[in-house]
Amino acid sequence: MTARITRTEKLDLRLTGEAKxxxxxxxxxxxxxxxxxxxxxxxxxxxxxxxxxSKGLAR
Incomplete structure (x- = not known):
């Protein structure tokens, strides 16, 4: 049985309709x-x- 984790924090995100x-x-x-x-x-x-x-790869 998988344990359920209670999520208490929320993150709002703005995006285009296409991205959504x-x-x-x-x-x-x-x-x-x-x-x-x-x-x-x-x-x-x-x-x-x-x-x-650390490897110099920013993306």
Whole structure:
């Protein structure tokens, strides 16, 4: 059984309609909520950031 984590913080994000449509389609294809899909992707990139910066790769 997977443990549920209570999320108490909120992040607002401004984006274009096209960007939202793209993200929603990706989430649907993965059978996940839009929030879950965006959060996991953003956290993955954030975890890569220190390593990328130390190698001189800003993007």
């Amino acid at each position: 449509h793209t993200l929603a389609a990706a989430a649907q294809a993965q059978r996940r909520s839009l929030s879950e899909c965006v959060l996991e992707s953003a956290l993955g990139r954030a975890e890569e950031a220190p390593e990328r910066l």
